[in-house]
Amino acid sequence: xxxxxxxxxxxxxxxxxxxxxxxxxxxxxxxxxxxxxxxxxxxxxxxxxxxxxxxxxxxxxxxxxxxxxxxxxxxxxxxxxxxxxxxxxxxxxxxxxxxxxxxxxxxxxxxxxxxxxxxxxxxxxxxxxxxxxxxxxxxxxxxxxxxxxxxxxxxxxxxxxxxxxxxxxxxxxxxxxxxxxxxxxxxxxxxxxxxxxxxxxxxxxxxxxxxxxxxxxxxxxxxxxxxxxxxxxxxxxxxxxxxxxxxxxxxxxxxxxxxxxxxxxxxxxxxxxxxxxxxxxxxxxxxxxxxxxxxxxxxxxxxxxxxxxxxxxxxxxxxxxxxxxxxxxxxxxxxxxxxxxxxxxx
Numbered sequence: 001x002x003x004x005x006x007x008x009x010x011x012x013x014x015x016x017x018x019x020x021x022x023x024x025x026x027x028x029x030x031x032x033x034x035x036x037x038x039x040x041x042x043x044x045x046x047x048x049x050x051x052x053x054x055x056x057x058x059x060x061x062x063x064x065x066x067x068x069x070x071x072x073x074x075x076x077x078x079x080x081x082x083x084x085x086x087x088x089x090x091x092x093x094x095x096x097x098x099x100x101x102x103x104x105x106x107x108x109x110x111x112x113x114x115x116x117x118x119x120x121x122x123x124x125x126x127x128x129x130x131x132x133x134x135x136x137x138x139x140x141x142x143x144x145x146x147x148x149x150x151x152x153x154x155x156x157x158x159x160x161x162x163x164x165x166x167x168x169x170x171x172x173x174x175x176x177x178x179x180x181x182x183x184x185x186x187x188x189x190x191x192x193x194x195x196x197x198x199x200x201x202x203x204x205x206x207x208x209x210x211x212x213x214x215x216x217x218x219x220x221x222x223x224x225x226x227x228x229x230x231x232x233x234x235x236x237x238x239x240x241x242x243x244x245x246x247x248x249x250x251x252x253x254x255x256x257x258x259x260x261x262x263x264x265x266x267x268x269x270x271x272x273x274x275x276x277x278x279x280x281x282x283x284x285x286x287x288x289x290x291x292x293x294x295x296x297x298x299x300x301x302x303x304x305x306x307x308x309x310x311x312x313x314x315x316x317x318x319x320x321x322x323x324x325x326x327x328x329x330x331x332x333x334x335x336x337x338x339x340x341x342x343x344x345x346x
Contacts, residue, residue, distance in 0.1 A: 235295060
């Protein structure tokens with residue numbers, strides 16, 4: 001009787017936490033959409049990455065509100081924010097910080113003092129990241145993966161939650177340095193920022209050309225974000241869902257039997273295991289945002305493209321023919337569906 005009672009209490013506690021998660025997620029998304037119009041899915045995906053503990057690469061032409069999206073997120077979640085404008089002459093010390101000599105009391109002695117750079121904020125906007133040199137880009141690798149910065153012999157942890165949102169312009173390629181595969185793999189999602197619809201464009205003009213800009217209130221605290229992140233990690237993943245993610249990941253590799261014909265022809269390297277982790281982390285948040293404490297196939301399918309599109313490396317022929325990785329992922333999903341259908345008939 002006692003064990004049954006404890007199980008019931010645990011269930012009620014979990015249900016309450018899931019309901020609280022869903023309420024906080026919906027409230028924050030609605031607050032951000034007061035300023036970000038016509039990009040509901042984009043807002044949801046960015047918020048999902050924050051809670052999942054990953055970073056985001058935003059790709060889109062100028063003027064679509066990428067910077068405003070990041071600022072709005074920081075304002076609605078009550079986190080410290082910094083913006084780094086990446087340029088060819090930017091140095092690693094401009095991002096990480098530098099050591100300066102300071103005078104002590106009385107001016108008789110001096111000491112070395114480290115002054116933290118903009119990388120130490122909770123939300124970091126790396127604007128036009130592909131304009132910086134590889135040396136500067138690599139300064140982000142450690143902090144994005146390890147949540148720490150090493151200067152000389154000292155390693156400093158960054159405050160959690162820590163969230164990097166990088167932007168890049170797909171049109172202007174002259175004077176840019178494409179992100180290396182190792183750095184692309186550090187991003188949980190790569191999101192395409194699309195041109196708004198006519199209705200959304202009309203609403204944008206109404207809100208941005210009026211007397212006052214919409215005000216965004218802080219509706220989520222740092223502690224709440226960390227609590228939501230902890231709950232997301234607890235969400236169970238059924239075996240068949242995990243197996244599906246593994247099959248998709250294997251099918252991105254051209255040397256695997258599961259790979260469809262176009263993957264074998266156009267892909268040089270498939271997605272890393274980190275891609276499967278990204279799918280499951282995001283799927284858990286998607287499930288909680290809908291009030292469910294279990295991951296379904298639909299949650300995973302929704303996460304697959306943003307989690308894998310930047311992790312599939314095209315061969316020369318794929319780049320020459322203008323093949324999109326999203327189209328290859330569609331082929332993979334269709335091939336897996338065909339295999340399952342044939343298995344059921346057999």
